[in-house]
Amino acid sequence: MKKYIPVLLAASLFFTSCEDFLTVVPETQLSSATFFKNQKDFEQAVNAAYVPLRTIFNDRSWLLAEMHSDNTYYARNVLFGAVDNQEDLADFSVPVSNGTTANVHVLNQWRQDYLIIARTNQILALIDDVNFDAAAKANVKGQALFLRAFAYFELARYFGKVPLHLTPVASREEAALPLAEEAEVYAQIISDLTAAIPLLPDKSKQEPGRATEGSARTLLGNVYINLKRWADAEQVLTPVVTSGRYSLMSTYDMAFSKNTSNKNNAESVFEVQYLEGAAGLQGNFMYQFMPRPISAAELQPIMGTSNPQNIDGEGNNIPTPDIIAAYEPGDKRKDISIGYVTLSGSFRTNKVYPYIKKYQSNHSQHNNHGMNWPVYRYAEVLLFLAEASNEQGKTGAAVGFLNQIRTRAGLPATTATSQTALREAIFKERRVELAFENKRWFDIQRTDRIQEIIIPYGQRIVANPLDYYYPPLAGAVPRSNVFTNLSKFYAYPAAESDLSPYF
Amino acid sequence: MNNHYLSKIKARFLGFLFLMLSVSMVSYGQSQTVRGVVRSAPDNEPVPGALVLVKGTQKGSVTDIDGSFTIDANPGQILVISFVGYTSKEVPVVAGQTNINVNLDLSMSDLSEVVVVGYGSQIKKEVTGAIQTVNEAELKDLPVSSVAQKLQGRLAGVQINQTTGKPGQGMNVRIRGQLSVTGGSDPLYVVDGFPITGDINQINPDEISDISVLKDAASTSLYGSRAANGVVLITTKKGKAGQTNVNLNVWTGFQTVPDKGRLEMMNAEEFAQFKKEYYEDAGQAVPEVFQNPSQYRDKNNDWYDAMLQTAPITSYNLTVTSNKERVNTAIIAGVFDQKGVVVNTDYQRYSLRMNTDYQVSDKVNIGVNVAPNYVYDNTPRTDGTRGTGILFNALHTWPVMPIFDEQGELTFFNRFPSNTGNIFAYPNWVRSAQEIINETKQTNVLANTYAEWRPIPGLSIKSTFNAEIGNSRFFSFNPSTATSAINVAIPTVAVSVRDDIETFSWLNENIVTYRKSIQDHSFELLGGLSNQQFRSDRTRIQADTYADDRLPTIQGAINVNRGGTLSDVAEWSLTSIFSRLTYNYKGKYLLTASVRGDGSSRFGSQNRWGVFPSTSVGWVLSDEGFLQNNKTVSFAKIRASFGVTGNNNIGNYTQYALVNNTINAAFGNNVVSGAAVTSLDNPNLGWETTSQFDLGFDLGFLDDRIQFTYDFYTKNTTNLLFAVQIPQESGFTNFNDNIGEIKFWGHEFAINATPVTGSFTWSINANLSINRNEVISLADGIDRVYGSWHITQVGKPFGQFYGLQKLGNYANAEDLANSPKIPGRSTVGSIKLKDVNGDGVITFGGDNDDRTIIGNPFPDFIYGLVNNFRYKKFDASITASGSQGNEVYMRHLFSTANLDGVFNMVRRAKDRFRSPENPGEGIFGTTVGGGNVTGVERDWPNSNFVWDASYFTIRNITVGYTFTNLSKTVKSARLYFSGQNMWVFTPYWGGSNPEVSNQNNGQGDGGNLSPGVDLAPYPVPRSITFGANITF
DSSP states (O other), rough: OOGHHHHHHHHHTTOOOOOHHHOOOOOOSOOOSSSSSSSHHHHHHHHOOEEEEEEEIIIHHIOOOOOITTEEEOOTTTOOOOOOHHHHHHHOOOOOTTTEOOOOHHHHHHHHHHHHHHHHHHHHHGGGGSSOOOHHHHHHHHHHHHHHHHHHHHHHHHHHSSSSSOOOOOSSSSOOEHHHEEHHHHHHHHHHHHHHHSSOOGGGGTTTTOOHHHHHHHHHHHHHTTTTHHHHHHHHHHHHHTSOOOOOOSSSGGOOOTTTTTTTTTTTEEEOOOSSSTOOOOOHHHHHSSSSSSSSSHHHHHHHHSOOOBSOOOOEEEEOOHHHHHHTOOHHHHHHHHHEEEOOOOOSSOEEEEEETTTOOSSSSSTTTOEEEEEHHHHHHHHHHHHHHHHHHHHHHHHHHHHHHHHHHHHOOOOOOOOOHHHHHHHHHHHTTTTTTTTTHHHHHHOOOOHHHHHHHHHHHHGHHHHGGOSSSOOOOOOOOTTTOOOOSSOHHHHTTTTOOOO | HHHHHHHHHHHHHHHHHHHHHTTTTOOOOOOOEEEEEEEEEETTOOOOOOOOOOSSHHHHHOTTTTTTEEEEEEOOOOOEOOOOBBEEEEEETTTOOOOEEEOOBBBBBOTTEEEETTEEEEEGGGGGGGGEEEEEHHHTTTOOOOOHHHTTTTTTTTEEOOOSSTOOOOOOOOOOTOOSSSOOOOOOEETTTTOOOOGGGGGGGGGEEEEEOSSSSHHGGGGGGGGGTOEEEEEEEOOOOTTTEEEEEEEEEEEOOOOTOOOOOOOOOHHHHHHHHHHHHOOOOGGGGGSSSGGTTTTTOOOHHTTBEEEEEEEEEEEEEEEEEEEEEEEEEEEEEEEEEBBEEEEEEEEEEEEEEEOOSEEEEEEEEEEEEEEEEEEEOSSSSSTTHHHHHHHHHTTTSOBBOTTOOOOEEEEOOGGOOOSOOOHHHHHHHOOOEEEEEEEEEEEEEEEEEEESTTEEEEEEEEEEEEEEEEEEEOOTOOOOOOOOOOSSSOOEEEEEEEEEEEEEEEEEEEEETTEEEEEEEEEEEEEEEEEEEEEEEEEEEOOTTOOOTTTTTTEEEEEEEEEEEEEEEEEEEEEEEEHHHHTEEEEEEEEEEEEETTTTSSSOEEEEEEEEEEEGGGSSHHHHTTTSSEEHHHHHHHHEEEEEOOOTTTOOEEEOOOEEEEEETTEEEEEOOOOOOTTTOOEEEEEEEEEEEEEEEETTTTTEEEEEEEEEEESSSEEEEOOGGSSSSSSEOOEEEEOOOOOOOEEEEEEEEESSEEEEEEEEEEEEEEEEEOSSOOOOEESSEEEEEEEEOOTEEEOEEEEEHHHHHHHHSSOBBBBTTTTTTEEEOOOOTOSSSSSSSTOOOOOEEHHHHHHSEEEEEEEEETTEEEEEEEEEEEESSOEEEEEEHHHHOOOTTSOOOOOOGGGGGGTTTOOOSSOOOOOOTTTTHHHHHHHBBBGGGEEEEOEEEEEEEEEEEEEEESSSSOEEEEEEEEEEEEEEESSSSSOTTTTTOOOOOOSSOOOOGEEEEEEEEOOOOOOEEEEEEEEE
């Protein structure tokens, strides 16, 4: 028997500490227990906080803030159904029940913004407890604050009162929060951005494409303008101009990033970064903006790809006759911004459709391009300053800022002199300079001109559907409920409301 | 917590110390030597292998081949002589008497049989839990590859369905209807004491000698956090005492899919006729190819039949057992070779098992079991939904499309002009089956070793080591000339996938058992410590675009597809401490109590240990005076048990907040890696808990010629693992929590009877079970979970079919005008649905939803029937099983009854609605109006998809004849015929297998919440085999 004792002894060696034995952490995945330990972890974390922006600007913003205005509409294709979600936004008929809507784009905008918020909260909650290079830490923290403010500013403009999450959710109970008052949300946005400005590097010192001090100032300027805090806006924006880091590109078309060559250029204050190729970081918004059905042959000259394919479905974000007419004669921006394509498959008598051309840049593979989305351009900083100056009665300064924009567009100096006339001139200039950059709805919203602008726009569509790209077919007319929901804010997403006790 | 851990460690250490110390103990006794011969009373033949025990001790001996034994006993002690099938006899030892001969009487009763229970064995009479056993003899001859198939029809309370006919796959075993929302529901399989982590179906069933199915909590709770789904104990073969046996069992035969029962599809002429009528009814021009349907009369292409073949099936098993002197050895070598009934299916298993027990001394035994096996499996991608499963694809391919070209070669690709409604192009599915490689090679080694020491009578100290090694190598190659998807042009992109998984699991158990009888009180006390660990390493590589289909190497591919690569490690560990007390008074008042504590790596750090207690009591009424001399009632026992068990199939890392580090971003033209927390941790996450109460009785009549067992059970599963949806303002989609409750209850009836004995013997084993469940609660604020065709709703049974209720078709314009309808879609002859909410409009989904429960995939009851006959040297058996009241969602109808004529159709669609005068049989509606009209019937889940799938299946018929005394070398030889899945009686018309349940169909549904869906999977074949079983 004794010879078996060593075997049994060996057996007992298996029994090390119980706790060790029962603690099995995933080997092929990181867990929150093992992450957030060093500079690289936080840098990766802030990189991931930018990621939802790709989805937001490729798939949602233009639906919620551009097509939901008088700038663009859809081009009805009667062969395709299941387009209600887009059409409802374009023709102001988003269904609302008990303060909520099932509109999928509203839902996804909400979710993506809160994804940014959750990811930045995670960083902000933990970063002060980990020691690493102070400059690198300030940069990460500044970016996180900028992104959190960016997301809350989007939410505040889309929804008004929203839940204000400022710390990471750690349990099921913390998942839902009550709606915070708009003022509280704005106070947080301002506080985050005020904190971010000194933390963020100047554009010359920051990796291109990341948030900079200038980005944070511009965003805060936009927030102040939204709140009609004109002096604050002027004060925070002026250093962007005086820093010397930004300038207007010599021509309007060079303001946009192109597929690879012109990204984050001198005019760029903040843009959402896309990358052509197989890494999964590409955009395809140009394709979403195409009227349909479009054949490969019709698409190829626009995209320049080696493998063009037919696209079916319904085209969205098609420039309206209204925006086309809004360009003054001689405005160089018009032909840069809007192109035309003839669709052989269209049911319309005139098969020529306008499309958004300003982002156009040749790329190699169908449905996969690398153009960045301009969120803030220096041109807008100048227009913000023009507006902030004018509203404070500094008409002369305002005219100066405005004319910088007009000059590049090949237009004469503004003829407006009074504060009121200049206000209107700036409003119109914003419309064409920033056309298709998802600014129009917010401009109409913040100037309280929804009724004034959208109602007549709706009447024009209902009266002349053929002008708004409806085909001359029986039944192919605007639906009966168009232009019935002109509310300032979108209703809360129903799928989220179902899970929250607070709205 | 720390103290808690410390105490565990201490307990374990003390256990070991005890084990070590005991090694040095010795005990002494005084005795005289007794010799004798045991014979069978009816024929006076010696009984080898009979057990001779000194009553009240562990001292025993076994008779040799001549029936003789030798044993040391003290005068006054009593020898107990027992053998299976005979009534035990007690003989007192008288001083000076050295020779005792015993004649044993044949017994009708199996109550003295020893039943394998968790961590030990019990005499059947004294069992207080709900346990059912099946032995080797009952499992023999069935021409199937897996043990689960062999059990079909034999067990009360256990539903065993073969959901697909893929060799080696598809056995769905549910004990007492146990289900979970997200956790696994398969029982725990324990092979020779080792809870295995691999697939039970890979084990050669010929290696098995006994199976015990533990059903109630009292029987299973010693397996703690893994026991809630029930436990199946498998004991492999050992040598019979005193004997050496060499046995060769060979059977061979063929498998077919009978024509009867297949889904009846239109032939070419019928399909052309349908298409012709389709265009005529719509007032459209008939495409030229369909203008003359009779041209296809002799040109039918039965694509489904072309996928099938008559396939050979062969099994060889050589078993050598020897139990002589101190060594008990069993060697089982098996080769199983099955071609499948779908072309290019190949399944082979090579298995070896070597079981050895060595009695080192009177007090010490050691043993080693080693069982390596290798399984090769190549099965075409038969199962799946439209577009992914080639059988489904074949089923609905137009029969006017040629399988063979004019030269008799398989066509490559078929497409009709677009004006014929052929919107999908089809590759040749037979080519897909033949050319696409889809193979898995698995090597498994299962090993058990133990050392047992019995220092004093009644005390056993046993330590075991067990290991299981698995290596699975999956390889698939889709050459450029074939595809398993519709609408893919040939040549296509060649794709290879390699997926290798290596698993290793070890278990150490240390068990002390002490048995003691004091006068009429018998005790057994068991204590044990156990540790098990599991690890799997997986590597997957996907590569595509091959220069040459003949070289599907990784380096031969132009792209290695990054999205298809994966490396993954999965691990868990489990530490347990357990104890059981068994007590009886005079063998008639029975009590068992047990408890197990499980610490698992899967449980959250704040909830690491689960405690699983149970207790059971029994009363053998027939030992009481008032029944003792009853001539009719020979045995009566009442049992009751209550206990708590767990289900730890909750995933390995579910408790952790995981970080995804592939959330990459671009800055400028650079890619940078990004990382984010993508799930919430739950340090309180734990097992699913099932509390079960069981009440049963066992009755024997007429000297136990008729035995009847009844059990009632009720159990509640709480703490269901649930991914509770949370508002995404949190940044997360869900939170894994233990929440929700399901109640299960049921009745089980089993009868064993021997109506006729003598030279002709007939015995019956019949069982019937009723299993029910009801969802008591789900997560807070959530009272239902939807699948595409299912709903799981509080207050209702699990996984009910959900959709619109069909009332018929709109008979005429008047009916249409006076009935609720779907605006813009309902027409005369289209499907008429029930306006459940009474708002006058038929609505699918949304606020005004008219959906309701439209069917139940669970049966009212299931039953099994086994008949055994013996006449002289002939033997025969018939095994049948059935299920009553279960329904199947005939999901494939969304294609096979697509009224737009896009696919080939079920023959029944000939009898569809054509006009108010010609309304058809009422099942299928009008084709007129196109997708806007027909899409309702097709795309909105409704009761037209739900059909009764009750069945009664003759599982097996076996007839054999045994030759004895053939020669000196051949002791006996039995020749037999065995037919498996002989006949299926069912009203189900959607395919040959009413047991179908495609639980993972790749359409967002899957798992336990969506049972009973038919997507035309691999058919279950009928097998006809002949065999010879020769004993040397």
